[in-house]
Amino acid sequence: MAQPATLKTIYDLITPINQKNAALAPETTFASDLELDSLTVMDLVAEIEDTFDIILPLNLLPELETIGQVADTVDKIVNES
Amino acid sequence: MDLFDKFDQVVALRSSLPFEKADPFKVVVDEVISETEAVIGGRRTILAGTNNYMGMTFHEESINAAKEALDQFGTGTTGSRVLNGTYEGHKKLEATIADFYGMEHCMVFSTGYQANLGMISALGGKDDYVIIDADSHASIYDGCSMGNATIVRFKHNDPENLERRLKRLPEDAGKLLVVEGIYSMLGDAAPLKELLEVGKKYGCMTLVDEAHSMGFTGETGRGVAEELGVEHLSDFFVGTFSKSVGTVGGFAVSNHPKFDVLRFVSRPYIFTASLPPSVVASATKSIEAIKRGSNRRAHLWENARQLHTGLKEAGFSMATKTAESPIIAVHLPDVMMGTRFWEHLLLEGVYANMAAPPATPSGMFLLRISVCAQHTSEQISEIIKRFKKTAKAVGLNS
């Protein structure tokens, strides 16, 4: 499970673009709950990268469907580096 | 389960567009009158969206060379470059391009799309990184998908954003930075000096795709890197024959001493038939003509500036502040206006490209014009006039 601090940081990054006011939880999905288009997702990925000072490779993105999965991946990359 | 169900959304989107008399995805050119005019749907039409920047499609020497090659070598090679598909013409073309770029090695591929697939998928191995601009052409993205490297994306034309990402990569890993000279949708040029310098600072090998800049940018038409005097910072150039060269095919050039090994490991080079001898012969003649084509270059840039100035004065929202290339794009507010504008303009006798996501960045709708060195200034004035007339008819800029 992702660190609560990681989740909170990601929620904060999503809040300004959460135009549907969807509830933010680890299970929340980017495509069907938040309805983010691919370009907004791209900007969000860049912000997450800069906030955590990591790289989220493009190859990983198709598998990351929920906020929780992104947070887990961020934690994993942060711990490895 | 019908495998086509997943495309229902695409079908729904397409059928919601309000085309009445013409559909941009179903345009049929009935007759080609010249480099700049054709008959489309029975109407004489100015071609302003063909990528035929240097107007080489009817270059006399190229046509004659193609005819001779047809007679001498037949219609096709029926084989791969690494089997029976390399003729003396292919070798001569590679030598001509290497000479044009002042580089040691050249590989000719069957399309520019395959040149990018072949270079990126072969160079980016399992433990390597490929770093690409977010607005890269589909062939660059597909080259990434095909290879095994880790793909890192940076913000379009932003050297500072690129540097932040390069800093996070392992110092000793293999890295390939891929950028384009001119981006094909907005026609904006890349700050190649800054991008390539950052790339080199972090130990990247660098590849510049000059698909939309070869022919008319730089003193001899090699592209943006030549124009900016930064060719020494690029390890590979990729280009195409389907734009300024006026035919079909692609290439990569390099000074790397081991470059030729790619002929044995690059699948898009190996597992497809080579270009027909006639295409090879006309590409060779056209590239020779491009090298000495400074008059055409000068007129092309005049055309681009005239068009940009004219449309800007008419109140169109331009994609670039000045004419950075022969691609002049105007923003349209949404898909409905895009559709109506495009259709009306075609009925006025101007063919331009309607560009929509995902081909365009950030959800933009564009009407994209590419000018040709063979357009007369009268034709450019006529394009501007018909743009204004169309804007009035569809209620834009009012």
Ligand SMILES: Cc1ncc(COP(=O)(O)O)c(C=O)c1O
């Ligand atoms: C940047 C870029 N690279 C490569 C290509 C592919 O060129 P080709 O038509 O030769 O496949 C294109 C053309 O669409 C392009 O815009």
